[in-house]
Amino acid sequence: DAKTTQPPSMDCAEGRAANLPCNHSTISGNEYVYWYRQIHSQGPQYIIHGLKNNETNEMASLIITEDRKSSTLILPHATLRDTAVYYCIVRVTDKLIFGTGTRLQVFP
């Protein structure tokens, strides 16, 4: 069973920040949150992951609430190529539990 809940779709204007929310209220203390995206049924592409602290890399930032029950993926300057399905995932031992994802549409 999925451990994450995401809105099914979101829109974002090109050049603006895209903020994708995720609820994972049943997450356990040692379970990581991962974000992947998938374009046109290609293999999922890794974006970022974290446990407790906020994380940032060249692609995105991950903000995790203090109680760890929710997180937000931030794409700081969305481009048309960021249009994809974004999955918020909880890693349970060595398996990734995917939800249904958010379809992000970036428009000009």
Next chain:
Amino acid sequence: DAGVTQSPTHLIKTRGQHVTLRCSPISGHKSVSWYQQVLGQGPQFIFQYYEKEERGRGNFPDRFSARQFPNYSSELNVNALLLGDSALYLCASSGTNYGYTFGSGTRLTVV
């Protein structure tokens, strides 16, 4: 460096047949996982292998089996194919930094 390689890329099989899908992990990665993605849904975990041993199994029937070879490549086998087995089958390899890299998948169509 080559990423995760899966073969074949596309496959059409008839109900009742058997299929073998193959995966080569990133060099140095000892763990391989398999996922099934039905159209419109997120990937679902099938198996995980590490150092040739099964470390995890998802909620799939016994018709699904897998193995990992000494070079860490892996095969996923599905027997007695059903129409509902039509899906994108994804392989992911991981090393020691908790990162999982997915291949492009094998698109299986059962007719």
